[in-house]
Amino acid sequence: MLDVTTIDVYIQASHILRRVSLEVAAREVVCLVGRNGAGKTTTLRTVMGYLRPRTGHIAFRGQEIQGRRTHEIARLGLGFAPEDGGIFPDLTVAENIEISTWTRPAGRPAAERLELAYRVFPALRRHMARKGPEMSGGERKMLSIARALALDADMLLLDEPFEGLSPAIIPAVSEGIASITELGHSILIAESNIYHIPEFAARLYVIERGEIIFAGRPGDVHADRAVMRVIGGAA
Amino acid sequence: MILEARNVTKFYGSFRALAGVSLGVEESECVSIIGPNGAGKSTLINVLTGALRPTSGSVRFKGRDVRGIGPVALARLGMARSFQLVHIFPDLTVLETLQAAVVSRLRRGTRLFSALARDREVQEGALEVADLFRLADKRHAVARQLSQGDKKLLDVASAFALRPEIILLDEPTSGVSTADKTTIMEILVTASRRIGLRAIIQVEHDMDIAFGYSDRIIALHEGKVLADGPPARIRADRHVVDTVIGRTRASGTTTAPHPGPLATGERG
Numbered sequence: 002m003l004d005v006t007t008i009d010v011y012i013q014a015s016h017i018l019r020r021v022s023l024e025v026a027a028r029e030v031v032c033l034v035g036r037n038g039a040g041k042t043t044t045l046r047t048v049m050g051y052l053r054p055r056t057g058h059i060a061f062r063g064q065e066i067q068g069r070r071t072h073e074i075a076r077l078g079l080g081f082a083p084e085d086g087g088i089f090p091d092l093t094v095a096e097n098i099e100i101s102t103w104t105r106p107a108g109r110p111a112a113e114r115l116e117l118a119y120r121v122f123p124a125l126r127r128h129m130a131r132k133g134p135e136m137s138g139g140e141r142k143m144l145s146i147a148r149a150l151a152l153d154a155d156m157l158l159l160d161e162p163f164e165g166l167s168p169a170i171i172p173a174v175s176e177g178i179a180s181i182t183e184l185g186h187s188i189l190i191a192e193s194n195i196y197h198i199p200e201f202a203a204r205l206y207v208i209e210r211g212e213i214i215f216a217g218r219p220g221d222v223h224a225d226r227a228v229m230r231v232i233g234g235a236a
Numbered sequence: 237m238i239l240e241a242r243n244v245t246k247f248y249g250s251f252r253a254l255a256g257v258s259l260g261v262e263e264s265e266c267v268s269i270i271g272p273n274g275a276g277k278s279t280l281i282n283v284l285t286g287a288l289r290p291t292s293g294s295v296r297f298k299g300r301d302v303r304g305i306g307p308v309a310l311a312r313l314g315m316a317r318s319f320q321l322v323h324i325f326p327d328l329t330v331l332e333t334l335q336a337a338v339v340s341r342l343r344r345g346t347r348l349f350s351a352l353a354r355d356r357e358v359q360e361g362a363l364e365v366a367d368l369f370r371l372a373d374k375r376h377a378v379a380r381q382l383s384q385g386d387k388k389l390l391d392v393a394s395a396f397a398l399r400p401e402i403i404l405l406d407e408p409t410s411g412v413s414t415a416d417k418t419t420i421m422e423i424l425v426t427a428s429r430r431i432g433l434r435a436i437i438q439v440e441h442d443m444d445i446a447f448g449y450s451d452r453i454i455a456l457h458e459g460k461v462l463a464d465g466p467p468a469r470i471r472a473d474r475h476v477v478d479t480v481i482g483r484t485r486a487s488g489t490t491t492a493p494h495p496g497p498l499a500t501g502e503r504g
Contacts, residue, residue, distance in 0.1 A: 039413075167271070
């Protein structure tokens with residue numbers, strides 16, 4: 002569904018991504034793992050058209066998208082939830098989630114999309130009438146991911162979706178997010194915490210200093226001591 | 237008891253964020269506050285640091301009533317904090333940010349210094365903190381260009397530059413990659429001993445960090461204290477495991493306990 006092929010990205014004079022390649026097929030959950038500053042967010046932002054690769058190609062469902070504008074890429078069916086979700090503080094929880102069904106009217110019926118968002122984050126259903134200032138940092142994070150889920154995008158790019166969430170709810174949230182693969186959708190998650198990687202991820206890419214240093218299954222990365230040292234999973 | 241809250245409630249409109257919270261922090265303690273999202277952790281930190289006035293109840297720091305006195309007055313009394321989401325000046329360099337904190341600490345004694353001596357003290361104070369927090373080689377970098385981990389460090393470093401007696405850290409390792417979390421905590425422990433900190437209170441979602449670096453854990457749930465005790469007892473508490481820690485993480489942790497970060501080692 003998404004093919005990123007040997008892209009190089011510069012921000013001003015700095016060479017941030019070096020020949021980065023990755024692929025996400027339909028119905029797959031794929032994780033891009035790395036430390037702070039390794040290039041995860043830059044990769045997602047480049048796919049979404051905020052940055053333009055100097056070399057290489059990005060194709061979504063066979064169509065080249067590098068160089069296109071962000072809103073055009075979004076219309077093709079790519080949804081993006083940035084790390085700092087940026088909810089609308091003057092709107093209620095319910096209105097924040099419903100916005101996705103207005104901005105992207107295509108797709109499944111609005112009621113089904115909202116139902117999915119509340120199923121993954123039942124705490125939000127209890128606080129539907131609350132506004133931004135009455136919500137904690139973690140609840141705002143839930144809301145930004147719920148809003149992304151309600152987009153019904155063919156492919157979701159999630160930047161650190163579990164950051165700030167209580168560890169007790171992360172397994173349920175992670176399974177809930179992954180349930181959209183049953184609808185034929187796919188997900189690319191950027192993650193800096195190795196313990197947040199869902200076991201059911203089809204593939205995992207480890208990025209360090211702008212280069213992919215590992216591509217494989219989550220189980221295999223644990224056997225690679227050098228890579229585990231980089232991402233902090235082992236001594 | 238250096239910091240004490242008794243029967244604190246806090247309402248936002250009709251929503252009750254804190255419902256009768258009582259807790260105390262003793263000299264040399266490192267206390268972690270854990271709890272599910274929306275449990276009231278940040279509200280509690282805001283009440284303890286005088287940023288929010290509780291609806292009812294008392295908050296005393298070194299025996300003084302500090303309800304709603306605000307961050308400036310509280311910093312003068314010897315309490316500093318850092319934030320869940322980093323609060324830094326994006327256009328200042330690392331060194332300028334730390335100098336601003338040192339200047340605000342020295343303001344009380346301005347008249348005692350000649351301008352030259354004060355400049356030297358500001359410069360040296362900022363460099364010392366930059367060094368402690370391993371930011372010295374990035375001292376001329378503009379804050380907004382730092383990595384997330386370094387921004388977090390700078391935010392915490394600014395609080396340390398105030399040379400407080402106690403510090404409250406709201407999720408000091410959130411947004412920091414697994415590989416860098418322990419490093420940040422080790423830096424915090426070293427810096428705390430160096431400046432002779434008397435107590436640390438931190439909000440933390442990472443259970444390895446909370447259990448590995450605390451003398452005591454306070455679990456909050458729906459605005460109430462669910463449990464308060466040493467890490468081993470909290471980890472064995474079924475209610476805490478179900479509502480806060482989660483089954484999978486309770487069974488195995490990767491970090492060896494590092495109890496009493498303030499209790500051991502020399503002060504100076």
